[in-house]
Amino acid sequence: MKEALLKVENLRAGIDGKEILRGLNLTVHPGEVHAIMGPNGSGKSTFGGVLAGDPRFSVESGSATFHGTDLFGLSPEDRSHEGLFLSFQYPVEIPGVTMVNFMRAAVNAKRKYFGQEPMGAADFLKMMRQKRAIVELDNKLASRSVNEGFSGGEKKRNEIFQMAVLEPRLAILDETDSGLDIDALRIVAAGVNALKTNDNATIVITHYQRLLDYIKPDFVHILYKGQIVHSGGPELALELEEKGYDWIKQQHQS
């Protein structure tokens, strides 16, 4: 078996002294797709945020090893350079910073991290065009401020566009399906699938089977009260669709 891409052990993390993740374990190998499901407020977004280095959260104990390096020892920007990508549940609007400048800064920061020269203007624009095509993102958005005035669906497409540009080794997609119409869902899922290789992996956080029809998971996990309480194959998602979470909640009443 290949070496783990991400290994999270006994992760405890929270915010302002309130514990949200309570001993979370998860191992992801290259080439795998993991789905994380679970009731509202169970800590799914917190998990994504903690992995990406959201400074609002503090890690109390446990570890996360990302292709051999201690993830929590890296700044958010270095986590990105090392190949971690979080598609935000709520992408942030940044008035006054254009998409083009934002992406140019991101691309060139990564190149600098790996000792490469900044990308030439023509090459950069060409790449932007190619990557936009993957999620059929309207190119008029390029000159607009980051996410400002984007529709819900445009914001989600924009996340996957950024993922396409940054070519992460591990992408965490936090409810990327919410707010997408049926056609957009298909386009975005196709984009994610097109970016899939044997060397990278995806964690899909979602509430609905719908997305998993397009992005087929190898594993499905249920996150409840800050722990992964149940794992299974793709059939688990179908089971949840049918039965809801009551049985899980009952099992973990005590």
Place this chain on the structure above:
Amino acid sequence: MKSLSQYINLYAECRRQLDLVPKPIAALRPKALDALRVFSEQTMRRAPYTEAAIDRLLEPDYGLNIQRMGFAVDLSATFRCEVPNISTLLGVTLNDTFRPTESLMRNIPEGLTVCSLTKAAAGMPSVVERYLNTLAADSTPQAALNTLLFQDGVFVYAAKGVSVERPVQLVNIFNAPVPLMAPRRLLVVAEQGASLRLLLCDHSQRNDIDYLSNEVIEVFVHRDASVEIYTIEENGASTRHITSFHCRQEEGARLTLNTNTLSTATSTATYTIDLAGTGADTRLGGMVIADAGQTVVQNVELTHSVPDCTSTQNFKFALSGKSKGAFGGKIVVKEGAVRTNAAQTNRNLIASDDARMTTAPQLEIYCDDVKCSHGATTGQLDPLALFYMRSRGIPEAEARLMLTQAFMADVVDSISYDLIRDRLRQLVERRLSGEKASCAACAAENTCHC
């Protein structure tokens, strides 16, 4: 104000040399002296932070160049600091002495006068008498002090109907081997229907010597005339700067004033503007970027005296380190100034725990049927935006820079003159990325020329 007595004494001692100026200037001294005597007895009349600060600024025993000694200056190094791709009509004030450049003399268009104030006072005394010190009028300690001590200045005059295409660029430079106060003086007159653009730049060539610039600017915009003024302050870490800006606008006159304080030790400016003719229009924009222990104070006192005038103000401060900022924005709408339309915003960004901002918007309205608005906010960089950028690999320092630039964008974007707008954008980026603006650095860069 205790600090004033040393200057009153200095004047008494050096009166003979100081009054070796043409009569329109010398004639102003007695009143200024009287005013200063009164100020020196008083403590903190109004706008406390300003007066207290001015008192402290004037406290050190600065020398003045009373003997009019010439200091060597590497003008070529300075010229490189200027605005590339704009061919300006350039004049340089070294400390407090005006030096026109060759190219200014050669290229000055018909109907425009740009010359030393003493030359103007000698050559066209009646014009100078009509305007000089009629607005500043010894109304503040710093203005009275300037009037008592200034020995030279700059005179800019656009005759009736003259429209000057090329901007007049006036560069103030400090360079002296000892601590020095420069009482700088600028008089601008745009006659009826004239239009004029001024770019005022402040530099000091040394960071290690204390300089104080005590500057009085008076601007007269006559009927249907238009004056645009852009200021860029890039002073050294030991240079203090006091600006008293006064403007009077007649019927249909337009004033655009865009001030940019990029580096200084302490900079205190008061912009006093009187919309005195119907239909006059004022657009004020200000950008302050301060860090370390810098202090920047911007006061606006704008008076709508007659009906149908409009004014907008947009002042923004970005403070980091232990810097302090203050904005005092007073709008007075006098009785009878109906259909006044006045808007003021002051937005501030605090990027560190130790930076402090004080903001005091003030509306005094003595008239119905007016539209006045003001708003002030002080906040921090959006932490969510910062994390979002970092999560995409943009290093924190760069993300902060981009967000601060974005914060300032509307002040810069509002500049209608594109060449100055583009240059300012560059200067802001350079400033925010931590490069100190200095003549030496710019000379090394060797990219810009005049």
